[in-house]
Amino acid sequence: MSESGPVPGEDDLHAYVDGRLDPARRAQVVARLRVDADAAARVEAYRRQNQALHGLFDPVLDDPLPGPVRASLSGARRRTWSAARAAAVAWFVLAPLVGWFGREWFVDEPAAQVTVLPRDAVLAHAVYTPEVLHPVEVDAEREEHLVQWLSKRLQTPLRVPDFGAFGYGLMGGRLLPGADGPAAQFMYQDAQGTRLTLYVSVRQADTGQTAFRFTEQDGVTVLYWIDGRLGYALSGPLTRSYLLTIAEAAYHQLGL
Amino acid sequence: MPLDDLEEQIPSLRRYALALVRDRVRADDLVQDTLERALRKFSLWRRGSNLRTWLFAIMHNLFMNQLRRERTAAETSLTEGAPELSVAPSDEHALDVRDLVAALDQLPVEYREVVLLVGLEELSYREVARALGIPLGTVMSRLSRGRERLRTALAGDTGPQLRRVK
Numbered sequence: 001m002s003e004s005g006p007v008p009g010e011d012d013l014h015a016y017v018d019g020r021l022d023p024a025r026r027a028q029v030v031a032r033l034r035v036d037a038d039a040a041a042r043v044e045a046y047r048r049q050n051q052a053l054h055g056l057f058d059p060v061l062d063d064p065l066p067g068p069v070r071a072s073l074s075g076a077r078r079r080t081w082s083a084a085r086a087a088a089v090a091w092f093v094l095a096p097l098v099g100w101f102g103r104e105w106f107v108d109e110p111a112a113q114v115t116v117l118p119r120d121a122v123l124a125h126a127v128y129t130p131e132v133l134h135p136v137e138v139d140a141e142r143e144e145h146l147v148q149w150l151s152k153r154l155q156t157p158l159r160v161p162d163f164g165a166f167g168y169g170l171m172g173g174r175l176l177p178g179a180d181g182p183a184a185q186f187m188y189q190d191a192q193g194t195r196l197t198l199y200v201s202v203r204q205a206d207t208g209q210t211a212f213r214f215t216e217q218d219g220v221t222v223l224y225w226i227d228g229r230l231g232y233a234l235s236g237p238l239t240r241s242y243l244l245t246i247a248e249a250a251y252h253q254l255g256l
Numbered sequence: 257m258p259l260d261d262l263e264e265q266i267p268s269l270r271r272y273a274l275a276l277v278r279d280r281v282r283a284d285d286l287v288q289d290t291l292e293r294a295l296r297k298f299s300l301w302r303r304g305s306n307l308r309t310w311l312f313a314i315m316h317n318l319f320m321n322q323l324r325r326e327r328t329a330a331e332t333s334l335t336e337g338a339p340e341l342s343v344a345p346s347d348e349h350a351l352d353v354r355d356l357v358a359a360l361d362q363l364p365v366e367y368r369e370v371v372l373l374v375g376l377e378e379l380s381y382r383e384v385a386r387a388l389g390i391p392l393g394t395v396m397s398r399l400s401r402g403r404e405r406l407r408t409a410l411a412g413d414t415g416p417q418l419r420r421v422k
Contacts, residue, residue: 011396014403018374020381045407050375052356057275057376061267066284069291073263076295241292 008032013039017046067167071245074165078252116179118215118222121199121233124176124185125220129195136172136187146173150184154202156230161198161253163188166246168196180204196236198250203229212247214240223247262294265311268377272312275372276319278361286322290315312373312387323365359409367402374399 008016008029015021016029033040065073128135138146143160151158153175160170168188176183176199183201206228215222223243224233232254234247269290273283293314360368373384374395381399385392 010400014374014396014399015381018378042404042407045410046375046403049356049371049403049406049410053275053372053376056356057271060271060274063267063270065266066288068288069266069284072288072291072295073259076259076298241288 013043014046017043017050068239068242068245071166071242075245075248078249117199117201117226117231118213118224118233120176120178120183120201121185121197121224121235122215122217122220122222124183124199125197125222125235126218128174128185128187129197135195137174139172140170142172143170150175153182154184154200156202158184158200159254160186161250163196163246163249165249167191168194168246171195178202194237196234196238196246199231199233199235201231203231205229212244214243261307262291262298262311265308266291268308269311269315272372272377273315275360275376276368278357286315286319289318293318306383306386309379309383309387312377312379312383313389316369316388355410356406359406362409363402363405367398367405370395370398371402371406375403 008025012021012025012029016026021029033043138149140146147158147160150173160173162170167190169190171187171189173184173186176185178201180201180203183199186198186200188196188198203226212223212225215224219237220235221238221240221243222233222235223240224231225247226232232250234243234250236243236246238246266287270283270287273286273290274280277283277286290311294311297314360371363371369388370384373379373387374381379387381392381395385395388395390398
C-alpha cells in the first residue's frame, strides 16, 4: 500500500509486514521503525502472527484430499471429456433436486414398480453386505464369467461399473430373485471395509426413464433409477451427495 | 487443464477453511461445498481472471450464508463445541500458538477473514477486497483492527497497552 505520502502510515506498516512494498517505500518504513518503538513492536507482533498462523495451519496442506473432494474432481474430469457434457451436468444437477423435491410429481409413473426396486435392493444390501464368509457368489477374480453368467440369466447384456476412482474395488456379484424375475447384485468394498452394492433388475415392460431418487433405511442410502427395462439401485452407508457422485460414474460407465 | 488448476487450490482452501471454522469436519464440508459450486459455475469463471480469488469469493459467500442460517436458527457461537486443534508444544512459541487459536476465535468473523486471507493465504489486499466484495479501504481497516486485537489478546492484556517486551 504505497500511497507515496512522505510519512509511512498505518497501511504501510501492514504492507511492510506482508512484503508488499516497493524498495523505496520499504526504506522509508524501515527508517520510521528505527525511531518509532511502538510501530516497531507492532510490526514485530504482526510478523509473528503470520508465522504462527502458518505454523498452526500449514500442516493441513499435506493431508490427502478428502474422499468426497477427490470424487467430485474425478467426476468433473469425466464430465469434461464426455461428449454429452452439458446434458450430463444438467442431469446430475437437476436429477437429485427433482428426485427429492418432486417425488409427488411422478404419481403417474408405475408406482408399484418404482417402490419395489429400492425395497428389494436395500433388502439384498442388508442381507449380504454383513456376510463375512460368502458376501458374493462369484468373486471378482472371475469377473468375465460373472458378467456372462448374470447377463445370460437376466437376458440382458450387463456391465459392471468400476468404482476404483472412489477407492471401491469390485468384490463380485450374485444372482437374486427379483419382483419381475432374476436380479443381480454387484458388491464393492473400500479399504476401510465399507461396502456398496449395485442392484440391477429386469422389468417386464419398458417404461422409459425416471429421475434419480433417493431413499434411506437404517443408515443405508439408496439411489435408484429406471432406464428402459432395467432398474438400478446403488446402496451404501454414504451421504447422498457422495453416493450421487459414485452413481454418476456408474451412469457413464453403463452407457445410459 | 483448468480442473488441474482448481485441484491445486484445494489444499489452500482447506487450510483457510480450517483456520476460519476451526473444526475439521466443518472445514472440509465448506471446502466440498465450495468445490461443488465452483464446478457447477466453472463456465462462469473467465479464463485469465484470478481463479484463487474467485474460489475464496465462493467460499466466503457460502460461509456467510451458513453463518446467517446459524444465527437465525440459534444464537450460538460459531466455535462452540469446536474440538481443540492439537498443537504440539515443540518450541517456546507453542504457548503463543495456543493463545493465537483462542484469540482467533474471539476475533469477529469480518476481521478474522481478512487477517487469514492476508497473513495465511497471502492474498494481495486487492485480491482480498475482491474475494470479500468490500472496498480496499475496508480491507485495510479490518486488517489493522484484526491484527491489533490479536496482538493485545496475545500480550495477555485487555486494554490496548504495549506488548510486553521479552
